């Protein structure tokens with residue numbers, strides 16, 4: 175809190191000259207002008223709200239500005255006045271905070287909630303800095319999806335999530351309510367869906383077994399199955415839960431008050447094991463089991479399935495007022511349809527080309543039913559193949575199938591961008607994952623000039639190995655902040671440094687609310703560090719008051735390990751592990767830092783040799799292997815000279831790169847290097863491995879140090895990837911900044927190239 179106050183004080187100083195300055199708000203508003211002084215919030219704020227359709231804002235105020243009670247009256251008078259106003263962009267708002275009061279004008283209810291979210295973020299020590307704000311969203315659809323099937327999240331947890339979503343101006347909650355691992359919504363006509371399908375034996379369930387193993391081996395309580403979701407049924411402990419229709423109504427109403435529309439997903443015809451376990455006649459051949467890649471799907475050849483689907487969706491339509499309902503239709507193992515007489519009969523009677531056509535036929539039937547009930551159907555991008563009706567909205571998720579995104583746009587579908595590469599937040603985060611999302615752009619990446627075809631963007635949390643709400647929050651924060659900026663803010667305003675500073679403030683706010691998050695990196699060391707006599711290890715924490723524990727015996731730090739509270743000095747080879755903890759005792763990532771005693775490497779030659787030219791020589795090979803050392807054993811494409819270690823645009827496909835030359839070291843010292851690559855990379859200096867990030871892997875940073883004497887040292891970097899990779903490399907500066915290799919860092923011997931393609 176102290177920190178937040180300080181930042182606003184600085185803002186207030188700058189703003190006295192009336193300049194447009196960036197704020198601490200996430201997502202960054204379109205325009206904010208600070209003025210001097212503050213509005214002091216009383217315990218109860220008389221709030222004039224002339225438009226009675228805005229009265230449910232009282233719930234938004236309570237959730238988003240909790241320290242003050244807002245007494246709403248249908249009147250245009252109050253210390254806070256909030257009015258509906260024409261001429262403001264959809265979802266947008268204007269706000270003026272003066273010493274005497276606050277005026278909010280909003281285009282619609284959503285805009286008023288967004289203004290409330292801004293207000294809530296600006297309160298510090300019971301006051302709000304005077305300012306004027308004009309703000310509107312980049313996209314109308316700013317979604318987040320929660321999978322409650324693989325693990326169940328309670329009504330209260332969903333409501334907490336909705337509040338946090340509203341605070342960051344998300345306005346669509348996609349609720350993945352059914353899947354192979356659990357059916358989570360009461361359907362009155364088919365009670366067995368939840369009687370059977372909402373419960374499982376955690377000791378026999380693969381995901382629960384994996385989580386239990388991680389919980390134990392990593393001593394991570396966020397992986398311990400949530401006991402509040404374990405009940406005794408028929409004398410046996412079972413895990414699960416579901417939402418009654420009353421619960422659903424309550425959650426949907428609360429979401430509405432927070433400006434969030436709820437999109438239910440009932441996934442068909444694949445991902446339906448829980449349907450066929452209770453109603454086996456709905457699958458091909460009456461079987462309920464796992465197939466080759468996915469579960470055996472529902473049988474679209476069976477008229478009973480259409481009736482079942484219509485019955486289920488009818489109940490869904492009556493519970494969810496929003497215009498969009500999600501049918502799923504992803505990852506269907508169609509091979510079962512090939513051998514099913516009913517499916518084949520349907521293909522024949524409907525004149526369909528094949529099983530793809532059968533899937534499209536099912537989606538089309540359902541789309542017609544949705545439309546007849548006033549609903550728009552959304553499907554995952556699989557619905558594009560086979561030709562879904564253009565009225566269906568496509569949620570593009572398969573990052574490796576950009577063609578479906580292009581076809582969806584060509585075929586006139588509305589598109590929601592949900593890239594698995596950038597917007598699936600289930601994978602564990604690392605030091606680069608936040609910037610990976612922040613630096614991406616959902617339109618520039620493949621949809622340039624087609625922004626008007628994009629309804630918006632949506633992030634996702636699949637919960638196979640997410641057994642608790644704390645674990646969910648650990649996966650999504652802080653990345654959800656970056657998604658919030660992608661969804662709301664003008665990309666021209668991007669400023670990574672400013673964003674990172676705001677992220678730290680907002681993580682503190684989450685902590686104050688008792689919500690978990692991924693703790694930002696500890697720094698002050700590399701993966702491999704070197705020293706000559708002894709070294710003082712000064713670990714930098716993201717928050718000074720954060721607890722860090724460590725070990726020096728190769729084991730992982732546990733809650734009983736010593737606390738790191740002052741610099742350590744070591745004088746022999748040692749491997750340390752550090753681990754930060756939140757104030758709730760939730761552990762962060764484990765950082766391994768190896769310390770090697772070494773002597774300074776001598777340079778290989780004097781610096782002023784005329785035979786050397788600037789840059790590195792890069793040899794490009796056609797490489798399909800999985801280890802950097804194998805690169806030179808394969809077909810050669812050509813050589814070129816480069817000032818840095820990266821992939822030029824022209825170098826594509828199955829890439830193997832070998833960079834050789836000399837690194838120019840300006841003075842004796844210990845130098846830190848890094849690579850950030852997908853797939854493998856390494857750096858050797860004088861033949862010694864300094865940064866080892868070899869092997870197939872997704873984007874990963876690795877770092878290492880070398881003790882180098884002034885002069886030229888033999889340098890070699892290698893990299894490989896099989897299409898679409900990334901490579902960065904450079905120095906880590908004493909302040910922790912990464913500095914890419916650049917002109918002047920390298921020299922090479924001319925004339926060694928085998929060929930010289932124009933690169």
Ligand code: ACM
Pocket residue numbers: 504505554571
């Ligand atoms: C998906 O991730 N199967 C939509």
Ligand code: ZN
Pocket residue numbers: 457458459472473474475476510511514515516517
């Ligand atoms: Zn069938």
